[in-house]
Amino acid sequence: MEKLLKEFKEDLAEFHGMTEKFYAKEVNIKDYKGFSGGFGSYAQKGGTASMLRLRLPGGRLPKERLKFIADVIEEHQITKVHFTTCQTVQLHNLSPASVCDIMEKAFKVGIITRGGGGDFPRNVMVSPLSGVEQGEYFDVLPYAEAVSDYLLGFIKTVKMPRKLKVGFSNSPANTTHATFRDLGFVAREDGYFDVYSAGGLGNNPRLGVLMVEKVEPSEILYYVKAMVQTFIAHGNYENRGKARTRYMQETLGIEGYRSAYLEQLAQVKDAEDLHLSVKEHPITKKENGVRVSHPRVIAQKQTGLYAVAYHPIGGVPTPSKFAELYNVIKDMEDVELRIAPDETVYIINLNGTEAEKVLAATEDGAANLFETSVSCIGSTICQIGLRDSQGLLAAIVEAVRKENFADGILPQIHISGCISSCGTHQIGTLGFHGGVKRINDVTEPTFTFHVNGCDREGQERFGEQWGMMLEREIPSFFVDLGRAVEAEHTTFAEWFEKDPEALRKIAEKYLV
Secondary structure: OHHHHHHHHHHHHHHHHHHHHHHOOOOOHHHHHHHHHHHOEEEOOOOOOEEEEEEOHHHEEOHHHHHHHHHHHHHOOOOEEEEOOOOOEEEEEEOHHHHHHHHHHHHHHOOEOOOOOOOOEOOOEEOOOOOOOOOOOOOOHHHHHHHHHHHHOOOOOOOOOOOEOEEEEOOOOOOOOHHHOOEEEEEOOOOOEEEEEOOEOOOOOEOOEEEEEEEOHHHHHHHHHHHHHHHHHHOOOOOHHHOOHHHHHHHHOHHHHHHHHHHHHHHHHHHOOOOOOOOOOOOOOOOOOOOOOOOOEEEOOOOOOEEEEEOOHHHOOOOOHHHHHHHHHOOOOOOEEEEOOOOOEEEEEEOHHHHHHHHHHOOOOOOOOHHHOEEOOOOOOOOOOOOOHHHHHHHHHHHHHOOOOOOOOOOOEEEEOOOOOOOOHHHOOEEEEEEEEEEOOEEEEEEEEEEOOEOOOOOOEOOEEEEEEEHHHHHHHHHHHHHHHHHOOOOHHHHHHHOHHHHHHHHHOOEO
């Protein structure tokens, strides 16, 4: 690993040079994107600023890394930060000097941005409360971190057709979508993993293929190597639009794909020893006898310890929040942050007194289920984004707050600025992806409406597309929806389950 990190650091000079050329207008946006993505950075829309994606395996943000982010935010006067659905932190509106400086300094706290974008293995995802969650099958985090380290070795040694996303789930909640990732390890109650692959959201979404059941955790690196080899052997290098692993289900057929993968798996097992031994880190912190009950407080499986949920609207916290949280938790034993795939942040391993302090420090976040809604960064920043997903969510929240609906009247929704599904719109109870539609010879900003998606293991389904809504009318739709549910003195979940057609009747007034 030391040799690899040394090589990554040496690559920074090349990144620095290319970035200078891009901002000097000597390199075009397309060429720069193809280069810079591999370093976890992209130029934002307009090409006048950059973003940087901090690779955080499992969404873990220990105190040292939290302080690092707080410090660079202050040093570089960063104005926008985003928690992503891939459990990373994105820093936005960066100057060329800032993006290069932060990328280099991040190494000192173990944050590697290499492979944060581009055609590389991406951030390995993990159920955010792994290790502390009541009812989990077992702690998958140590295995995911080992896989993350292993995948870094492929960044400079292989060329894949497109990116590779790997996820681990610790329970049937399947918050990381492990059953429909490029490669997913799904914990079983008996202590083994089931392995899924060739799934994914976005254009032409696919549920994953169950490859092997009851895999020993110590053998998972064989399955990772086999996935990489299969992707190289059968992925599409000619057409980027069809280069993700899920298209191998089409080109090979499901059984043909499974056979190709198992063939690679056998070869890997014959060729090398990839048995894994992980070091677990049991939590030994003791409770202090203080009990806490609050909607945002989750009792951990460790008696008397808690996690506090904090969800800034749209996953966009005030930049100063990082320093504020660090100052609150810096002297608390074993406390760290975990970023969830729905842009919630959990502050874990708190005793009762500490949980109360963290609650007070996070009062600016979502006040109910609806306000925990998910949004990608949107078209004001993203080069390929079509619509301002963040702006839409803000407008909906503003309209809905005036109604003072009770918690549960409206569900968590998912919004993506385009079909790419960075806002995971396809698995939301209600979801939207941005687009346009020509109406009366006028091109109108619209969002396609998706209904009844689900990511829970055994119940996975992508939402049905019901049609398009005008962007400006969507806040009114949610006001009407909330009023209809409120009138029945129930929650949206119960209301929709009882009569799905009632939602369609409301939606039809807005579909264009």
